[in-house]
Amino acid sequence: MAHDLSADEIARYSRHLILPQVGVKGQMEISKASVLVIGAGGLGSPVLLYLAAAGVGRIGIIDDDLVELSNLQRQVIHGTPQVGLPKVASAQARIESMNPLIKVEAYHARLTAENALDIITGYDLVVDGTDNIPTRYLINDACEIVGVPWVYASIYRFEGQCTVFNFNDGPNYRDLFPTPPPADKIPSCAEGGVIGVLPGVMGTIQANEAIKIIIGKGTPLSGVLLVYDALETRFRGLKYGKDSSRSKVSELGIYDDSMLCQSESMASLPRQDNSSEKLPTDASINFEQNIHEISALMVNEKRAGGWEPFVLDVRTERESEIVSLSFTDLLIPVTQVAKNIQSIPKEKDVLIYCHHGTRSRDAGVLLQKMGFDANNIYSLSGGINDWSLKVDSTIPRY
Missing domain, CATH: 3.40.50.720 (NAD(P)-binding Rossmann-like Domain)
Structure with missing residues (x-):
């Protein structure tokens, strides 16, 4: 049959051309x-x-x-x-x-x-x-x-x-x-x-x-x-x-x-971790708006000025084994925060961090819903990833 395949194309796609399901016709369809x-x-x-x-x-x-x-x-x-x-x-x-x-x-x-x-x-x-x-x-x-x-x-x-x-x-x-x-x-x-x-x-x-x-x-x-x-x-x-x-x-x-925020469905998840905590709900308060997002540069500046918050890492244990901030006070994976709430002090500022800043916000919302003062809760924007990019490049990124 006549076709428009060049000699180079015939050589390149020869293994396709000998397949009965592809052949010259199929390869021309692919090329178009x-x-x-x-x-x-x-x-x-x-x-x-x-x-x-x-x-x-x-x-x-x-x-x-x-x-x-x-x-x-x-x-x-x-x-x-x-x-x-x-x-x-x-x-x-x-x-x-x-x-x-x-x-x-x-x-x-x-x-x-x-x-x-x-x-x-x-x-x-x-x-x-x-x-x-x-x-x-x-x-x-x-x-x-x-x-x-x-x-x-x-x-x-x-x-x-x-x-x-x-x-x-x-x-x-x-x-x-x-x-x-x-x-x-x-x-x-x-x-x-x-x-x-x-x-x-x-x-x-x-x-x-x-x-x-x-x-x-x-x-x-x-x-x-x-x-x-x-x-x-x-x-x-x-x-x-x-x-x-x-x-x-x-x-x-x-x-x-x-x-995503208004849905209660989990249908789109490839898999659910059964240990995940569901946050308590309170329709009268938008807790997420009360979260203090604080940049890595601002945290570094405030710490240099004497700020000593309680630093909470809410990543997994496997992530903390890779790298952690040297001034971390406690590691509690975000799914376990509610069970270990007594380990987090209410009387001082709490700086929460994770990998990119999402889980730290979730943990901050949870702390507020469990009675912590919103004015004392800070989420590290961009997480430890941003700390590496903007403050301490010796910290490996993953």
Whole structure:
């Protein structure tokens, strides 16, 4: 049959060409396809590498982050020389060096309600490599409006999930996760950790799903949530369907942490830690507004002036083994604060810190609800990570 593949393309993609499910026709479909990968991190790395190697003709990459040393344990598209560079620039250079026959478009930006429709329009398929829930709702709604499918994956500790949304009028993210979880119940890789190979496994599955959709072969994971347990090396599929009562999304809304705060659902979590404490509720007081956010520079200045607060580390024991502030008075993981409240003095200022500042705010809210004076509670903004960046660079970042 006549085709437009060059001699270089035939040599490069020969292992595809001899597959009956792909062949020349399938490879030409791959070469004509356009895929937007949102996030150039742990999941995005294998997705980008394998889609580029497969010869996807046009690949878009959007990410507003910079490469950090702590990324390299799992974000294999980047290397040590790229630390400090925009992830999109690092990823673009890597996949262009791998396959100069493809076109790469890099967006050094964060996907927002303002730019999502413009960026997604024109791509055949979207692959999600993000790590936050509001952005996933944004991706879902934008893809539903534009009319393109998207491949989802999430990772946490030793567990991964993958499915395909909005494929051939199939179910989407809001059908599987109709309600966002509370902001304080969302685990992150930075807080819970992740085994380095897990995003490689799940991202490779995402890339395979993308190629299946492009060539129209096989059965995509539409309506099936694939769950992978890396500790037990076990896969299982959970079926889900379309909610017939749900109205189709017609316009974008607000996609930030404010959409998380009112919900009581935990459905979007990959896994819940049974030891997590639920904070007492008091609808008459907005405790979170009373939290004193204090910067690392201000803490350093106040301590130099004689300020001696009680310093509470609310990270896990494993994190404290990595590094701690030398002036820490007590380590109590945030899930155990309520059980150990008697160990925290009420008569003096309390400075609370964690990794990035989220758990310290949660602990501050809890202390207020348990009778501590809001004027005495301080949360270290940016956590020990900011202390390393702005005060003491000898403290390792993780």
